[in-house]
Amino acid sequence: MKEDRFTERLKEELHKLDEQIEIEKPSEQAVMMMLKQAKEKEKRRFKQEMLAYVLISLTILALFAAAITHLPIIFILLQVVSVPLCVVIGIKEYQHIKGGSSL
Incomplete structure (x- = not known):
């Protein structure tokens, strides 16, 4: 019985508190801008990953060619x-992981 009154009073007070807090809904333009920025960031990241993939592939092919032709x-x-390229890529990847991702 005592807990029921406490629970009801707590709910009332929380409801009053909720009414006092104003929540701003982001505008459609702000949401679109955030989505556009996230998309551009993902596009840059994809280009970096593709560049790393191509460079690694070319490295392997060149190594293979060197081994074949002696x-x-x-x-x-x-x-x-x-x-040096591997060192630079490793440092950038470490900074990316340490900094975290926004998405």
């Missing part, structure tokens, strides 16, 4: 280019 200069050039 040209050590190709292998050395490949190492000179790919190692």
Whole structure:
């Protein structure tokens, strides 16, 4: 019985509190702008991932070509280019993971 009164009073007070708080609904333009920004961010991310995929694929193909043709200069050039590239991509990926994603 005592809990019922407490529960009812609590509900009344929460209802009063809800009435006092004004909730702003975002405008349609604001929502569309946020969606557009998120879409552009995803598009940039997709382009970066595709670039990384192409570079890795070309690296593997070049390595394969160097192994088949037995040209050590190709292998050395490949190492000179790919190692710094992998470091840069790794750092960017770490920053992306550490920073989190908004979506």
